[in-house]
Amino acid sequence: xxxxxxxxxxxxxxxxxxxxxxxxxxxxxxxxxxxxxxxxxxxxxxxxxxxxxxxxxxxxxxxxxxxxxxxxxxxxxxxxxxxxxxxxxxxxxxxxxxxxxxxxxxxxxxxxxxxxxxxxxxxxxxxxxxxxxxxxxxxxxxxxxxxxxxxxxxxxxxxxxxxxxxxxxxxxxxxxxxxxxxxxxxxxxxxxxxxxxxxxxxxxxxxxxxxxxxxxxxxxxxxxxxxxxxxxxxxxxxxxxxxxxxxxxxxxxxxxxxxxxxxxxxxxxxxxxxxxxxxxxxxxxxxxxxxxxxxxxxxxxxxxxxxxxxxxxxxxxxxxxxxxxxxxxxxxxxxxxxxxxxxxxxxxxxxxxxxxxxxxxxxxxxxxxxxxxxxxxxxxxxxxxxxxxxxxxxxxxxxxxxxxxxxxxxxxxxxxxxxxxxxxxxxxxxxxxxxxxxxxxxxxxxxxxxxxxxxxxxxxxxxxxxxxxxxxxxxxxxxxxxxxxxxxxxxxxxxxxxxxxxxxxxxxxxxxxxxxxxxxxxxxxxxxxxxxxxxxxxxxxxxxxxxxxxxxxxxxxxxxxxxxxxxxxxxxxx
Amino acid sequence: xxxxxxxxxxxxxxxxxxxxxxxxxxxxxxxxxxxxxxxxxxxxxxxxxxxxxxxxxxxxxxxxxxxxxxxxx
Numbered sequence: 001x002x003x004x005x006x007x008x009x010x011x012x013x014x015x016x017x018x019x020x021x022x023x024x025x026x027x028x029x030x031x032x033x034x035x036x037x038x039x040x041x042x043x044x045x046x047x048x049x050x051x052x053x054x055x056x057x058x059x060x061x062x063x064x065x066x067x068x069x070x071x072x073x074x075x076x077x078x079x080x081x082x083x084x085x086x087x088x089x090x091x092x093x094x095x096x097x098x099x100x101x102x103x104x105x106x107x108x109x110x111x112x113x114x115x116x117x118x119x120x121x122x123x124x125x126x127x128x129x130x131x132x133x134x135x136x137x138x139x140x141x142x143x144x145x146x147x148x149x150x151x152x153x154x155x156x157x158x159x160x161x162x163x164x165x166x167x168x169x170x171x172x173x174x175x176x177x178x179x180x181x182x183x184x185x186x187x188x189x190x191x192x193x194x195x196x197x198x199x200x201x202x203x204x205x206x207x208x209x210x211x212x213x214x215x216x217x218x219x220x221x222x223x224x225x226x227x228x229x230x231x232x233x234x235x236x237x238x239x240x241x242x243x244x245x246x247x248x249x250x251x252x253x254x255x256x257x258x259x260x261x262x263x264x265x266x267x268x269x270x271x272x273x274x275x276x277x278x279x280x281x282x283x284x285x286x287x288x289x290x291x292x293x294x295x296x297x298x299x300x301x302x303x304x305x306x307x308x309x310x311x312x313x314x315x316x317x318x319x320x321x322x323x324x325x326x327x328x329x330x331x332x333x334x335x336x337x338x339x340x341x342x343x344x345x346x347x348x349x350x351x352x353x354x355x356x357x358x359x360x361x362x363x364x365x366x367x368x369x370x371x372x373x374x375x376x377x378x379x380x381x382x383x384x385x386x387x388x389x390x391x392x393x394x395x396x397x398x399x400x401x402x403x404x405x406x407x408x409x410x411x412x413x414x415x416x417x418x419x420x421x422x423x424x425x426x427x428x429x430x431x432x433x434x435x436x437x438x439x440x441x442x443x444x445x446x447x448x449x450x451x452x453x454x455x456x457x458x459x460x461x462x463x464x465x466x467x468x469x470x471x472x473x474x475x476x477x478x479x480x481x482x483x484x485x486x487x488x489x490x491x492x493x494x495x496x497x498x499x500x501x502x503x504x505x506x507x508x509x510x511x512x513x514x515x516x517x518x519x520x521x522x523x524x525x526x527x528x529x530x531x532x533x534x535x536x537x538x539x540x541x542x543x544x545x546x547x548x549x550x551x552x553x554x555x556x557x558x559x560x561x562x563x564x565x566x567x568x569x570x571x572x573x574x
Numbered sequence: 575x576x577x578x579x580x581x582x583x584x585x586x587x588x589x590x591x592x593x594x595x596x597x598x599x600x601x602x603x604x605x606x607x608x609x610x611x612x613x614x615x616x617x618x619x620x621x622x623x624x625x626x627x628x629x630x631x632x633x634x635x636x637x638x639x640x641x642x643x644x645x646x647x
Contacts, residue, residue: 025602029595036591040584047581065584197584204588208595212626216617354615356602356623360595 026359041186054191063293067300072199073375085342087316091240105275106302133463142387153376154420184414202367209364217318230321265504273446295555443507444470447514462522470514589637596631
């Protein structure tokens, strides 16, 4: 969801004739995939008996399974296609969303925050807020999360169906119903266990179906160096292959963004907010079998996340270097019937992949969509059941009752998402506001959770009012710019700032508001007793030590390795 | 025996799927050696379907063997 910033234009893709047709072997590959994910769901149903099984996969996942699932839930097909299009449009700058926009936050989750989530034995992020700040903070967080999850899920569903229509000529309703009902069935049957294990399968298929494009593309281009030269030649010497050297000014790069926006807005608030507090991804890590696995899972995920630009950003760059035609902005593509930036990935797929490989590539896109959607519905079912239904509607019921509610929630969540997809179909302008809506909740929530974990003086009143003030201030800033566009120079520090830059800075300001209000209110209200905060706050929680383990088994060691590679990548592509 | 110990590893399912995909893709690539397509893709002479399909087949076979029910812990 973090990367939805670039996905919106995908929805506006022109609707030219389909890009390619599938052969019978391609269709067989796609049908086999659907059979397998459904089969796995049916198989796992018998292992899903208790609430712990259904909502937390029995808390028995290994670090690898939890880590790959953690990443897979984020790797939606629209993410793949949207960011490939973004790299065609903006060059390698798009890789910031994979590196500084993800890696530090994922490592921070593993090393600093995971112990508190795990030791508290919470079922969810709103559940942690309940333990730390009380019921009001949980209610605010749970309702906003549930609302946004269904909305985002529906929009992703519609976008995916539209892509299938553009790429394959499939009927839009057929795509929506078949793919979403498949997800509903296998998640309702096996709960988070089924979602996670299928996400691992989907992760492998995403790589198997996408990896060939950059490999053959680099062969065609004659290697990285020749590709860079071709891009420079094709774009009249413009710099599309360096990540930081054009960030000194808003006007020096096509994103219209300054390095402060990337570092503090994306790299700090938005990235940390998404990767450490969005329950969609955190839920995967909570399913780990022990603390060490829970800490290692985001670190393993971050190592793979660092490699994703190879299958997403590189195809966009290869498109810039190799495609004989020029892909167009959306409006132009619609007006001329040409192909838009966002079609670069399927175009490259069709360029190199014949029968069989094409089916595998399309399966990778479908797998990406389904892993993202399964993440949404399983997280929604958990938050609804544990953070809304149980505390506010049915306090005392059997564990089996809540499993049944979880199953029905999964189906209802998917149906609500389908309803949203139909709504978006008729009111496409909703898309214009979704990214802003989503960003209203991320940044303040990060401020609240961070203070809750690291500052024992933060009080329940401080947590609630800080979260509310941060959210309202974000909405207020968005409305101010909507009513008076000249306000952009105050919110985003420049009139040249684009939507993305505005989102970055608004997130930063709303996080600061949340932190200030939380601190001020906490200082004038009564804190909880220390004994109530044991296991929830730094300084009052006995954190496990890994000093008895050999170096190669310590989470900190692997976090340092990933951090080192991250720094080297920044230097190489500076 | 716990549920987890009884459960077939997800890597085994992945192995089966990759193995079948490998056969289909590699088989299609070999078929195209004898019946070249009317509109070949760029760099079709590299025969990506054969070696990529073969790679999937080998990987799938390894996963099937290594994570076979009864063999994995």
